[in-house]
Amino acid sequence: MNNYNIINILKEDVFDNGLNPLLNIAILSNELNNKQIKELLKTDLYLSYSEDKCVLNAVDRIKLAKENNEKIFIAGDYDADGICGTSIMKDALDIYGVECGFYIPDRFNEGYGLNENRVYQAYEKGYSLIVTVDNGVSAYDAINLAKSLGMDVIVTDHHVIDGETNADVVVHPDYMDEKFNGLCGAGVALQISRVLIGNNDYHTALSCIATIGDMVPLWNENRNIVKHGLRIINEHKYKEIDMLLDDIKEVNETDIAFKIVPKLNAMGRLPEEGNPNNIVRYYFLGDNISNKIFMKNNINNTNKKRQDKSNKMFNHAINLIEDKPFIVIKDKFFNEGIVGLVAGKLSNQHNKPSIVFTEKEGVLKGSGRSIKGFDLQDFLNNIFDKYLSFGGHSQAVGLSINVDDYDEFINTIYEEYNQIEIEEVKETAYLIDENKISVDNVEKLYYLSPYGQGFKMPEFAVENFNVKSFSVLKGLYPKYILDNFEAISFSNNKIIDKPKMLIGNLSINTFRNISKVSMIIKDIE
Secondary structure, eight states: OTTEEEEEGGGOSTTOSSSOHHHHHHHHHTTOOHHHHHHHHOSOOOOOOOOOHHHHHHHHHHHHHHHTTOOEEEEOOSSHHHHHHHHHHHHHHHHHTOOEEEEOOOTTTTOSSOOHHHHHHHHHTTOOEEEEESOOTTOHHHHHHHHHTTOEEEEEOOSOOOSOOOOSEEEOGGGSOGGGTTOOHHHHHHHHHHHHHOOOHHHHHHHHHHHHHTTOOOSTHHHHHHHHHHHHHTTTOOHHHHHHTTTOSSOOHHHIIIIIHHHHHHHHHOTTTOOHHHIIIIIISOOOHHHHHHHHHHHHHHHHHHHHHHHHHHHHHHHHOOSSSSEEEEOTTSOTTTHHHHHHHHHHHHTSOEEEEEEETTEEEEEEEOOTTOOHHHHHHHHOOOOSEEEEETTEEEEEEEGGGHHHHHHHHHHHHTTOOOOOOOEEEEEOOGGGOOHHHHHHHGGGOOOBTTBOOOEEEEESOOEEEEEEETTTEEEEEESSEEEEOSSOOOOOSSOSEEEEEEEEEEETTEEEEEEEEEEEO
């Protein structure tokens, strides 16, 4: 519990306003302003589309391609956002009637984004226009090559723009009206789709999944996309989405985040088990039900292997940790696609910045995860200059170094990190009586949904409860049945049969028309 400030709301008089206590906590914990509160309470959310110059220019070039019988090559990305965005773009161009193909690169053998080899292959196959999805703003060499070959390039991306490319058009939230500024890659693709072919519910649903998965702020147009997308998904007219949800009847943003997003991401993390291109071609956009069922099983099996590998790697990683304020470990048996997940779990459990490397052919490839209040990217960028590759943001980085530089790297980290004074930033949990945790109260909490980045579900603390039963699922996940709710941990490795306090998020689980409150545990004491 050292990572939490516990606020006892029972002693606060700010909740004596007649509103549901859990709703009060949601508003208080996110420090919302009046504009945001009004946005939360809107019931007539209108799904708009961008009429900004960059979007219109991209659509005009696509229309010209159709007039000239050109072929368009879509260059996608291998995470949930990229897979959904590629599906949206491919389907929109198919519906519009322009000849197009697509490709999502192999994470390990080809790396992220549009590359020169793929440009050559597209050129040789007669493509004259490239459209990137969820990548492209940093593909300087590939775009220069495309231009030298006489090809045009439309970049659609949402990542940070560090410099100008030679792309003919760059469609990016930074170049759109303020309400579109937080779009993910699929959200950007959706704008082109809506201008090109009009409203398409399937595209909105896919963009909703990507928006939740990419953890972009759930305000402005992102909020509209997720609210409309969840409404569409709950109409259960798209079997592809229902199958990934295991046919849940009432779907919320948490279901998307836990049941769909990890499965799509797993296909990119373990390309030896599954191919993201096949998700687009045969699952999201295909018509053959047998192929869809096969792909659904492939997706689920790949995700199961991802979970197993992640658990084994994490358990092994724990044994490699030294008693240092900054965790850095390496092992040649670690899977490159999962090192980021392990780094995240280590960082969360130990409240320390963490970097996990795997080794291949004399090169260490790794991922780092930070803690609140510490800019990991800025720190690493300023203390070491021998990176083979490096990128990311304040809370997560990807990097590679020569194995011969490892000792220098970690010694520099330890030396420099020890000289930094980091202000401890704790999470906040709100202590409430167990009798306040009812289906009715938690349902009212979801009146303000969707929750996510920028508007987080509050975390609640409960103590003085009665544990009716205790079990450990798969030898890893502690589960408690209490008087008013059940609680389970998927990320906290503390296994305590008689805890004094539980901290976590609350949700409603409905099975056979019986609703119960469930807590996803974040910490146990």
